[in-house]
Amino acid sequence: MLRQQQRLVEQLRTAGIQDQRVLAVMGQVPRHQFVDEALANRAYEASALPIGYGQTISHPYTVACMTAALLENQSHAPARLRVLEIGTGSGFQTAVLAALVARVYSIERLALLATRAAQRLQQLKLRNVRLQHGDGNHGWPDYAPFDGIVVTAAAKGIPRPLAQQLTIGGCMVTPLDTGQEQVLIRLTRTTAEEFCHELLGPATFVPLLSGVAFGVSP
Template sequence: MDYAIARRRMVEQHIAARGIRDPQLLQVMQQIPRHLFVEPALQNQAYSDYALPIGEKQTISQPYMVAVMTEAALLQPDDRVLEIGTGCGYQTAVLAALAGQVYSIERLAGLARRARKILDSLGCRNLVVQVGDGTLGWPDQAPFDAIVVTAGAPEVPQAYLEQLAVGGRLVIPVGPQDTQILKRIIRLGPDQFDEEALLSCRFVPLVGQAGWSPSC
């Protein structure tokens, strides 16, 4: 498979054709080798527009959803971004290509190690991956200009709202486990937030103290 051609088709057919307009985002997603973030047996499916398993009952999100969430975060080159759910590291790589610094938290140590190895091999240096409970955020590094959550939460964890900078954007799927609504929440002031529903989606559960229990 010619992966460069596959990436171009992915961007043209599954992302740009569905309304994503940010030229820098489109360029980044055409450059990052998504197939490296999945198992060899699945690499020929990496540029199709659906989620794929990455082990530990987790998935790599479909390309369109990665694009929607990233565009919704309204990233600027000097932004400090918190990502909840490193997973395989693909979304992390997209964020790191568009922002100044990315702090990513992964609950599962095996996934975090594998993602870090792939990200290092691609020369991604402006990011830190930590193993921990992502529902608590990363208070030592707050505030953040953007927070991107790649798992579905039963409700918005208070820690995320507290750790957003004024003007910061939180992009998070919220709702029951069978379906969620992707929301963008912008912090307008110390106690003022603007919330917008973007689209219906389905993510793996956000597990942790302020999320779902591991048994769910």
């Protein structure tokens, strides 16, 4: 697995990921532990993989790109950042963030995925993660504001409650569904009421849904 993991890191570097901190963590977090055992031999392929319930573990490049975009231009060192993740999924992106920042708060609407992710993160002894089974569209006001927010599902527009939970100078990396395509953007809160956004490139994500689900069907 280690050789496959290092090969993946080189592919990420060739694809344009330059943040050495992100590359190092991508070479350390065991992606094979975040997929079903039957798919473990494909864990270090440059592709998204199914995790059940209509969800996927994101493409490694997507995870690395979103993480690097979140860390770029932050006023605080990564080890001091508090980050909110919307859509825990398998827990892989959560684990990557947890290896880089002070605290990760992650929300997953599907109870079974939330439970599995919690078990995997506990096995890796990641003590700086707090998980919630809930509707990510509302964010997590009890722990706001956040230095960064990562959204792992595509919304029709930027959820205002999430934007309002950013610190001044904080940023949110999120995919948006324009109706014709999906794009990845970085939204930075410049003042209490003003935001600026940057287009990071095309994206492919499952849709951001409202509500919570406890059973198999979302």
